[in-house]
Amino acid sequence: MTDIAKKESLPAGGRSRSRIGRSVFWLIPILLLPVPLFLDQYRQYVVNLILVYVPVGIGFNIVVGNLGLLAFSNVAFFGIGAYTSGVLALKLGLPWWATVLPAGIMGALAGSAASVPALRGVRLFYLAIMTLAFGELLRWVYIRWVPVTGGSFGMAVPKPSVFGLPLLTEGHKFYAFLFLVVLMVILTNRLLRSRFGRAFMAIKSNEQAAAAMGIPTDRYILLAFAWGGFVVGIGGSMYAALVGHVTPIAFDLTELILEFAIIMVGGLGSLVGSVLGAIVITSAPEFFRNWLGFQELLFGVLIVVVILFLPRGLASLLARLHPIFVDRYYRD
Amino acid sequence: MAALLELTDVSVRFGGLTAVDNVSLSVAAGEVCALIGPNGAGKTTLFNAVSGNAVINSGAIRFQGEEIHRLTPHQISAKGVRRTFQNGGLFAHLTALENVLVGLHTRVxxxxxxxxxSAPASRRAESAATARARELLDLMQVGHVADNLASDLSGGQQRMVEIVRALATEPPLLLLDEPAVGLAPHMREQLGQIIRRLAGERGIGILLIEHAIELVMNVSDRVVVLNYGKKVADAPPAQVRADKAVLEAYLGHA
Known part of the structure; x- marks a missing residue:
């Protein structure tokens, strides 16, 4: 074991130091704990919305950024998660916390279903349009399956609660959401740093060579979609709890484009990037509120400018500031 | 000597084109068998057939006595047939170290x-693999570039890393597809020594596609010549060099 330790720290001088540096990340959620003390309900709502979009971005980024497939079914996983959470709470009377895991599992199942074209060898634009169709197909289900989903008008979701404690204020929701987000970040990070994450990246780089290394590529493509769907589905359950009502319009193509903007602006294939993208894309419209009539324009310009000057996303900017922000899985 | 790899009357057709035409050949453990022939002779197609990337229309491919021609590439790889690729099959998005770790995938x-x-057993498996990958890179004298992205390495370094990656699991059979392309003469020599050592010391069977004829002559125990998908010679290097049919096929009319 001493031999391993020596080998690990040998070639890259910064390796062991940056590992200590990375533990600084633990401070972030701790520093965020007092946030609700300083924010009014509306601002807290926006912060909560950011937290919703962190897992949504993370899940999307695994498939597009790490696995490298042009699959645009993310909004479907988001919707499935939100509807699962909503239906279980409304129809079965389950408390919100008990719907989170089922929402993730339904998201994973939707992810597995959405991976079928990719498993059949469909790639690039063909895969893009087929996965887009998958999202629209689910929207059709939300609209038509009225007894369960409430149709076009959607459904009101009961007030969320955790272990019998109702989440009365936005501040309460914030803590529940923060817990889930930190959990998803940690789990996904573990996965991406392991042979699983390396297999995703290998498939992105060269599928044929990945298979030649003994990697059952199909199984890993399925896994990336399923895990991505799981994380996004949990984001969906958070969305249902935050907004308190779930409608088909929330999961349309515009929504998908926003989610795509999150990972593009944040940085493809970067976990840090998914977080940054969620922060910027979700909060930017709030800053533009003062320029009435120009909000969409400013928002569009922001996205264009970031991608023009930082094609590798905000994650690359952060990486330039300090080596501890270098995301090992952001390469393009 | 029992054959490690045995091809019996293998044909591969693409539509009306017969890329590999009734070829039989065998590679024994510890033997370096070179596959040469003009461009389009079917060498890489034959490789792809062995590694499962091309479907054979007739014949059989056996590895360690077991039929492998119906298996998928990852299954064949897991059985111990590893290959390198003609145009550099390294994962450009990964570092040299991570490339070797992907090579070790089935062993982690x-x-x-x-x-x-974050179970201790899984963490240990990951860090043991990382240590092993560094060791392997050091062994081939590319340890100093372990943390560089594959796309940032020089051509020679890329070739070495790709060989390290293919050898990481100590496969009994190695398929090298034009490993000397783009290498400086002294690197070619080094490559030749490595190939000899792998066969001689570790008993790895090596099937080698190569255009650098000096390298082929120096390292091979046997040279198989393909022309228009057909085998036209199968003999020790010295004999092949003198073969008239080979000269005509491979070097043009002498």
């Missing part, structure tokens, strides 16, 4: 749930 005993739970 970390499980999905074990990793999510």
């Amino acid at each position: 005993d970390s499980s999905f749930l074990g990793l999510l739970a």
Whole structure:
């Protein structure tokens, strides 16, 4: 074991130091704990919305950024998660916390279903349009399956609660959401740093060579979609709890484009990037509120400018500031 | 000597084109068998057939006595047939170290749930693999570039890393597809020594596609010549060099 330790720290001088540096990340959620003390309900709502979009971005980024497939079914996983959470709470009377895991599992199942074209060898634009169709197909289900989903008008979701404690204020929701987000970040990070994450990246780089290394590529493509769907589905359950009502319009193509903007602006294939993208894309419209009539324009310009000057996303900017922000899985 | 790899009357057709036409050949453990022939002779197609990337229309491919021609590439790889690619098959998005770690993929005993739970067994498996990958890179004298992205390496370094990656699991059979392309003369010499050592010391059977004829003559125990998908010679290098049919096929009319 001493031999391993020596080998690990040998070639890259910064390796062991940056590992200590990375533990600084633990401070972030701790520093965020007092946030609700300083924010009014509306601002807290926006912060909560950011937290919703962190897992949504993370899940999307695994498939597009790490696995490298042009699959645009993310909004479907988001919707499935939100509807699962909503239906279980409304129809079965389950408390919100008990719907989170089922929402993730339904998201994973939707992810597995959405991976079928990719498993059949469909790639690039063909895969893009087929996965887009998958999202629209689910929207059709939300609209038509009225007894369960409430149709076009959607459904009101009961007030969320955790272990019998109702989440009365936005501040309460914030803590529940923060817990889930930190959990998803940690789990996904573990996965991406392991042979699983390396297999995703290998498939992105060269599928044929990945298979030649003994990697059952199909199984890993399925896994990336399923895990991505799981994380996004949990984001969906958070969305249902935050907004308190779930409608088909929330999961349309515009929504998908926003989610795509999150990972593009944040940085493809970067976990840090998914977080940054969620922060910027979700909060930017709030800053533009003062320029009435120009909000969409400013928002569009922001996205264009970031991608023009930082094609590798905000994650690359952060990486330039300090080596501890270098995301090992952001390469393009 | 029992054959490690045995091809019996293998044909591969693409539509009306017969890329590999009734070829039989065998590679024994510890033997370097070179596959030469003009461009389009079917060498890479034959490689692809062995590694499962091309479907054979007739014949049989056996590895260690077992039929492998119906298996998928990853299954064949897991059985111990490893290959390199003609145009550099390194994963450009990964570092040299991570490339070798992907090579070790089937030997890393970390499980999905074990990793999510950060179970000690899975963590140990990951760090042991990392240590092993560094060791292998050091062994081939490319340890100093372990943390560089594959796309940032020089051509020679890329070739070495690709060989390290292919050898990481100590496969009994190695398929090298034009490993000397783009290498400086002294690197070619080094490559030749490595190939000899792998066969001689570790007993690895090597099937080698190569255009650098000096390298082929120096390292091979046997040279198989393909022309228009057909085998036209199968003999020790010295004999092949003198073969008239080979000269005509491979070097044009002498």
